[in-house]
Amino acid sequence: MCNRYLGFLLLIWCPGELHAQSATQSCSAPSLDGGKFSLKRETYAHGTYVTYSCDLGRKPAVEGWWARSTCQNGTWSPQPRCIMERDCIPPTIPNAKNTESLTGWYEEGDKIRIICDEAYELKNNDATALCTNGSWSSVPVCERGADACDAPPKVPHAVIVDHGYQELFAADTHLQYECEDGYTAEGAGTDKTIVCIAGTWTEGPTCRTGGGDTTSAGSGTPPAGGGSSSSSGSNTGDTERRLTTIDICGDPPKIPKAVVARTLRRSVKYSCQQYYKRLGPESVRCYSDGTWSELPSCEASFCVVNTLEYPDLKPAGEIYLEDGDTVRLECVDRAEWWFNNYSDGECDNRIIHLSRCCSKAQLAFNTCDGFLTKRN
Known part of the structure; x- marks a missing residue:
């Protein structure tokens, strides 16, 4: 495992991150105005990375006080660059x-x-x-937006055409349904188009056939105690379980800490909420007997640092980290310290490890031994 706490004068080569292929290209040594690398070589293989820091009064053109750049098929990404401390990196503004x-x-x-x-x-x-x-x-x-609409309503035996799935639509958005083969549009939405007006979708179509609502001949569940099933030579009355469209099973099952990411004609795809990881299949399907295939589950995959439990840390409430994430926390000032001290934390398999309070230089050079302890 490569060291997560990389110093500003370190260059690390991680064999596990290499993707050696004949088509990849190596990179020549990167240049940097106003900053420093160490242990520089003439060339670097595809997939290797370097770390760097910037001189006093400068900072990397990415988030953080040190940065790393990876050789991607002959090009360094992102390009190592030091800017003035008073300059700004692009902001992250959702939506x-x-x-x-x-x-x-x-x-x-x-x-x-x-x-x-x-x-x-x-x-x-x-x-x-x-x-x-x-x-x-x-x-x-x-x-x-005040006039925006949620995802359009589901219409049995129909799909939305010419538009990918999304959770929010702007006012005046037009969407069109398409009925499955063998079904025709009836009702108010016979033109099969709905419109987002003032936060609400107009009424959509209903897809029907003259032969009832089954998706195909013989695909429904026979009456209880009924005669033979569709499987050859069987008189047991059992129904053969076959995969079919999800409308047979009704609403998708609710899974704790999971959301339905995508609904298709024959499957439902789930994704777990932040700080949780999925166990089991990503998608579930519907059987002709009205039951669902194996469901996934969402397992906690995070750590919580309650800064109030550590007397050496400045109070900052509870901090959540996903497995594999790191954090740097500020320590309470002490008279004997010349510089501000910090504790570096890592969430490893739902267990948080917090280093003792050290200066940035000690943390950078991995000379900060020991761990923080909680209050008695």
Whole structure:
């Protein structure tokens, strides 16, 4: 396992991250203005990475006080770069796009303008942010539009055509249903189109046939105690279980900590909420007897750091980390310390490991031995 706490003067080669293929290209040694690498070689294999830090008064053009760049088929990604500490890296604003910089960062005093994605609108009509002393002031927020619609209603024996699945749609969005083969549209939505108006979809079609609602001949469940099944030579009255369309089974099963990510004609795909990982199949299907195939489950995959339980840490409430994530926490100041001290934490298989309080230099060079202890 490669060391997660990489120093700003370290260069690490991780054999496990290499993807040696004849088609890949190596990278020449990267250059860096205003920063430092160590142990530089002439060339680096595809998949290897280097770490670097920046000189006093500068910082990497990515989040964090040190950074790493990976050789990707002859090119370093992201390109190692040090910018002035008073400059800003691009902000992360959910459900929005912003004016881009040609250099990949913004100088102090630069202003950006935000454009919300479809179905979202600006909160408080504030569309700009200003780069001030290395951070953004008054970052805009894009929230759900007042007239937006949720995902369209499910119509048995029909699918939405010419549009991928999404959870939110802007006002005046037009969607079209298509009935399955053998079914025709009836009712108010005979043109098979629905429209998002003021947060609500207009009425859609109903898909029917003259032969009833079964998807195909013989695919339904016979009456209890009835005669022979469709399997050859059988007089037991048992029904052969066959996979069929999910409308036979009704609403998808509810799975704790999981959401339905996608609904298809013959399967339902689940995904787990943040901080949980899936166990079992990703998709479930419906049998002709009205039962579902094996269901997945969502298992906790996170750690919680309650800073109030550690007397050496400054109070910051509870901090959640997914398995494999790291965090740097500020320690309570002590008179004998010349510099601020920090504790580096790692969530490993739902167990949190917090280093003792050390300076950034000690943490960078992996000379910080020992772990924090909780209050008695």
